[in-house]
Amino acid sequence: MGLGFLIPAIVILAAAPIGMMGLTWYERKVIARMQDRFGPNRVGPYGLLQPIADGIKMFTKEDLVPEGADRFCHLLAPILMVVPSLFLFTVLPLAPGAVAAPLATGLLFFMAAGSSETLAIFMAGWGSRNKFSLLGALRSAAQMISYEVPLLLTLAVIPLVVGSLNLVEVVKAQEGFRWFCATPWGLTALALTLIAGLAEVNRTPFDLPEAESEIVAGFHTEFSGMKFALFYMAEFLSTLALAALAAILFLGGWDGPAAGVVPARWTNALWMTAKTLGMVFVMIWIRGTFPRFRMDQLMGFAWKVMVPLSLANGLGACFWVLRPGLAGNVVSAALPLGAFLVFTQLWLTPKPHLTTKWIDPALKL
Amino acid sequence: MRIYGLELLRGLSVTLGHFIASYTEGFKRTFANRLRGQVRQDPSERGIFTVQYPEERLRVPERFRVLPVLIFNGKEGEKWTPAAERCTACGICAKVCPPQCIWIVQAKDPASGKPTPKASEFFIDVDVCMNCGLCAEFCPFDAIKMDHTFELGGQERKVSHIFDIDKLHVSTEYYAKTHPKAWAQEEEARRKKAVK
Secondary structure, eight states, rough: OOOOTTHHHHHHHHHHHHHHHHHHHHHHHHHHHHTTTOOOOSSSGGGTTHHHHHHHHHSSSSSOOOOOOOHHHHHHHHHHHHHHHHGGGGOOSSSTOSSSOOTTTHHHHEEEEHHHHHHHHHHHHHHTHHHHHHHHHHHHHHHHHHHHHHHHHHTTTHHHHHHOOOHHHHHHHHHHOOOGSSSHHHHHHHHHHHHHHHHHHTTTOGGGGGGGHHOOOOOTTOHHHHHHHHHHHHHHHHHHHHHHHHHHHHHTTTSOOOSSSSSSHHHHHHHHHHHHHHHHHHHHHHHOOOOOOOHHHHHHHIIIIIIIHHHHHHHHHHHHHHHHTTHHHHHOOOOHHHHHHHHGGGGGGGOOOOOOOTSOGOOOO | OOOOOOHHHHHHHHHHHHHHHHHHHHHHHHOOOOOOOOSSOOOOOOOOOOOOOTSSOOOOOOOOEEEEEEESSSSEEEEOTTBOOOOOOOHHHHOTTOOOOOEEEEEEEETTEEEEEEEEEEETTTTTTTOOOOHHHHHHTSSSEEEEEOOOOOOOOSSSSSOOOHHEEHHHHHHHHHHHHHHHHHHHHHHHHHHH
16 A cells, blocks of 8 residues: 555645636536626636636635534535545546546445535535525435435446446446447436436536525525635536546547547547536536426426336346347337336326315315 | 427527527627627627627717817817817807806907907816706807717816816817718708808
8 A cells, every 4th residue: 555546636636626617617608608698708818717716706705604503514514515526536537547546336436425415515504503504405405315316226227237336347348439328228327317417416407405596595605705615616526527427427438539649548538528528518508598496396306207217217228238239229218218208297197186274264275 | 198308408409509609690790890889689689799898889879978079170189279269258058058067268369458259268077067968059159069988987076077178179070070960961051051
């Protein structure tokens, strides 16, 4: 056991804040363009230095802790939020050999570390002594519990097909343009992962824990200065990690045509980065398009549509593995499609008309 | 039976369309010099609507009016002379000015000491002027006109915001450029008068 682990650790620690800064710029620019605006364009060329200006502003802000708050929880929450999101990058391979920890249980580790952020969110909500914060934290917990189920059921197809939870192995199984998004079950799984992942990282349209129109800023209402920036950083890092995971699992990771002139590792890293940024673009695109879910719609969507769909998709993937060729493809395409068409009709079923007990029966509602 | 999700995809295509159009229209405006200095909020117009003010300006309408200026017959860049000056120091503008921001001193002939029909001092308090344009409306000699210069912010009020006669004078050439229609009408009227 040498000090070899230090190098990837330092790389991740140094690259993460820079990546997060770049991502804030990217998100603001893309959103702005979708809304017919320029976005940040005053600080530096194309506003590229805007994140640095924001960072300086964050550092100079006052650090406020509300009176009567649980100071320990309040201090610890943003730290505990960032650390797991940094963990996520340890198992993600950038190029062959360029991975901090090629864990045999990489996918499982990713999901476990990712979902532990809920704890930090709950600490933030609890420690703030603010009803909006607590509401946001409760929403976050409810949302995480609901969406963890379809996400894990969806991602279960990966070890089923690849035979390994190691993300390096997953990419190796897709090398030579056998990307999983080109298979029917892979495409469905990509869509489901993206949707459930958006819910996991609390991004629009699943940003109920920080719904600004309803509960101020949710769990980070009472945070200011660098603590607030840490929450932001964690959110963006999780987004980036999730996009990278989707690129690794379904878009072939580092696989892509090599230029020949430059070393293959460089093109590999470039492909991985391009695919990740592409997935991030899709997430920003979704944010720029859809309004926020209502709480009951959120739950209904998870349990009535996503869970059956991911189960059907898993079944389809089983057929795909058992019977390679046309039959497997047709079945693995038909099963999720059928499930989608059937289970979305649940929305149309007439809702039971329940009278609330405290309503005066004389009103005849 | 209703198929869900199609409208979601349509929504995504709308936003992507705006994203792409913001770039294609931007290139068109940059290279084809399209719609430069114009309001771009026609419903059919696509792309970014923002006019980046200090770098890019909207053309102001001709009858847009901010602050009166004094006109002298001459070219741009020339200094005004009493001979070229149109103002006769009659004081109608100062009398008609609702907030009373105009102050005129009539010039005196240095030899005889008699008043001459020229202004030796002409002050306008910029912060008091309410840009009504009555002075320009009432001037019988077309000597005082409303200008287009609207960036007049300052750090103090008592020196730089009291415009004196040197600062107020602009040439007829400048006025013809900023107010082409009004200038043509006035020239037409003067020509008719001269023919009579």
